[in-house]
Amino acid sequence: MKVTTTEWENGQLDPENLLLAQLNLKIKGYVVIENVFGEAQLEELKSRFHELLSDYIAQTDPNRGASRYGMPLPFEAPFASTTLVANPLLLQVIKSILGDDVVCSFFASDTALSGSQYQQAHSDVEPLFPSDNISLPPFCYVVNIPLVDFRPDNGPTEIWPFGTHLVGDPAVIPVPDFTRIEELRNSPVGKFTEEEMLPQQVITPAGSVVIRDIRMWHRGTPNRSNEPRPMMAMVYNRPWYNHGVVEIDENEFQELPAEVKQVFRKAVLR
Numbered sequence: 001m002k003v004t005t006t007e008w009e010n011g012q013l014d015p016e017n018l019l020l021a022q023l024n025l026k027i028k029g030y031v032v033i034e035n036v037f038g039e040a041q042l043e044e045l046k047s048r049f050h051e052l053l054s055d056y057i058a059q060t061d062p063n064r065g066a067s068r069y070g071m072p073l074p075f076e077a078p079f080a081s082t083t084l085v086a087n088p089l090l091l092q093v094i095k096s097i098l099g100d101d102v103v104c105s106f107f108a109s110d111t112a113l114s115g116s117q118y119q120q121a122h123s124d125v126e127p128l129f130p131s132d133n134i135s136l137p138p139f140c141y142v143v144n145i146p147l148v149d150f151r152p153d154n155g156p157t158e159i160w161p162f163g164t165h166l167v168g169d170p171a172v173i174p175v176p177d178f179t180r181i182e183e184l185r186n187s188p189v190g191k192f193t194e195e196e197m198l199p200q201q202v203i204t205p206a207g208s209v210v211i212r213d214i215r216m217w218h219r220g221t222p223n224r225s226n227e228p229r230p231m232m233a234m235v236y237n238r239p240w241y242n243h244g245v246v247e248i249d250e251n252e253f254q255e256l257p258a259e260v261k262q263v264f265r266k267a268v269l270r
């Protein structure tokens, strides 16, 4: 969906667009909001990101499948800007479903390098009540920010927006185990996701924001270009749920604007 200039200036979606975002999230399990970040901010993010990624690759083996890296991000400039981590529009949408007391519990990135292959379809989380097999209301959203355009050739994320986020059956939900990708792709659920219920590619320009229910089935796809395909990954959840830990320098935390402190109030200060 596109945001109007007035909505940007007000830092609020108008009621109709807010409802549209909510319908997408609740029913399809995701929404894409375009043009959230501009060229100048993206250049700054990309330049620091590539420095960090080179260092990380030098010290770490691929950890999300071959030629694929999940890399934590430091909570500092340019990543920790208020427009990014407590963006009023994004928070308006997320809080309208998860409540005003949301917490950000994960601050990282996913990069598909040239030569990366398909992951298996997976939910990022196990069901909360595995023995009850029930469909629960939303409790956690992933916010992905593509730092380059997502094109068919450079490994865009694929999603299964057909209510997969509402499946509560642990026997069916595909797990995020990247040491057994081919085995899981060849399992009955893997075959179902690739042969019976075809996924959709998320094709969207750099600077868009993809908000997705953390339970929605998705996967990384092959990057056939010569450039890395990086995206930031943040997780916002209801306060009783945690997806990870965000670490923030204590002095830096004290300087943060109130709205950022509020969302990162559960961060570990060091």
Ligand SMILES: O=C(O)CCC(=O)C(=O)O
Pocket: 064, 070, 110, 111, 112, 119, 155, 156, 157, 158, 176, 218, 219, 220, 221
């Ligand atoms: O990088 C992507 O497009 C998706 C990656 C992913 O889903 C994962 O590593 O869990």
